[in-house]
Amino acid sequence: MNTHAIATSTFLVASLFLSASAATAAEINIYTTREAGLIQPLLDAFTKSTGTKVNTVFLKDGLAERVATEGASSPADILMAVDAGSLVDLVEKGVTQPVESAVLNAAIPAQLRDPKGNWFALSMRARVLYAAKDADLKSFNYEELADPKWKGKICIRAGQHPYNTALFADYIAHYGAAETEKWLTGVKANLARKAGGGDRDGAKDILGGICDIAIANSYYVGLMRSGKGGPDQVKWGEAIKVILPTFKNGGTQVNISGAAVAKNAPNKAEAVKLLEYLVSDEAQKIYAEANYEYPVKAGAATDPIIASFGQLKIDSKSLTEIVGHRKQASTLVDKVGFDN
Known part of the structure; x- marks a missing residue:
């Protein structure tokens, strides 16, 4: 094969690889113990805004075990759970990774997130x-x-x-x-x-x-x-x-619903973007309307029924x-x- 043919072949292989990577990056996979229907309006809004498709896998039990068993080949990008104890359990079982995000840290009070950035609250009750x-x-x-x-x-x-x-x-x-x-x-x-x-x-x-x-x-x-x-x-x-x-x-x-980025997330950057979206004013309002939960972000809209209880401290x-x-x-x- 001549030099030109080798260069052309290399270029085609690289192009195919980049195209495949781009396709993969355009999707986010969520493993969740929360009924997917409760968060679907939020995911639909994110997809509409970014074009990134979000897939959900509902697991009633065994979230940490499933991710640990899949190991490095796990397709999970985000792990969602209802209850702080479940999120701490994910960290202790080594299936999360720390995230540095000024957006998340600014929106979520310190007592409602892991000190090392392994999980973040998204809504409260x-x-x-x-x-x-x-x-x-x-x-x-x-x-x-x-x-x-x-x-x-x-x-x-x-x-x-x-x-x-x-x-x-x-x-x-x-x-x-x-x-x-x-x-x-x-x-x-x-x-x-x-x-x-x-x-x-x-x-x-x-x-x-x-x-x-x-x-x-x-x-x-x-x-x-x-x-x-x-x-x-x-x-x-x-x-x-x-x-x-x-x-x-x-x-x-209070207790929370929250999320973590999976240890072997194939699409970490996109996963962080989704978490950041979930603490935006728009998403926090959807949380409040869909599930009668308190937003974690100060100043975000709260459902009128819940707001009638007074100021939550x-x-x-x-x-x-x-x-x-x-x-x-x-x-x-x-x-x-x-x-x-």
Whole structure:
């Protein structure tokens, strides 16, 4: 083969390689434990804006194991999860990589992201207080749940549920295990019924006169009042008012949905661009409208139902620290017989 033919052949091979690379870079693959339908409006908006296609693979369980098994050949670019504990678990299992992004760091409060940039919160839900709508109650501290004045008046789902172990772990972060054990014992003594059911049952039971107050997540109120849960749930949602409780030396406990860039992401640059888009004003507004969640970015639009609760002041304890206390919180739930 002459020199010209060799050069032409080399050029063609390089062109084909670059074309293939460009095609690959034009797609992002997300592995998510969050129902893909909940985030699809955001992904559609990103694709419309950038032309980059986004594929999703829903995994109810085993996200970290799936990515670890695939190893270096994994097509996953972004790993999405609902719950800070799941994101920390991904880091501990070595399937994420750190990201340096001024956009993400500016938009997301420090306590809502990994200190080393391995994961980032994208939306929040608060652990709030439901109360009868005509109750003479305007503010509340989590510490008050153990006050004997609430004996026989509190409803809550199982203490071992992740929503509650997160709250109890936050209490440990503030006061330590010994004080948390005393507090949990007091809360249990104040229950109107056995801890159990779902968060929306707290609103239902307030309407039914079983309890005066309940601890539950903020976004369920949006689901109830909007009618998405049916006419009965509209009645439950309208029977309550929501108070944003705080720790006496902190703020309101929140949990998150969030994401990380996979360790072997084939399209890291595009993945980071998508994460940066997800904390834009446009995307944060979509999060708020679709799922009744709080935006992580200050000043971003919040759904009117959620905004009606008042200004959210998130707790100062980092989610990484709180997650570190969850196992201890779970042990304390069993120790005090909270769910018995």
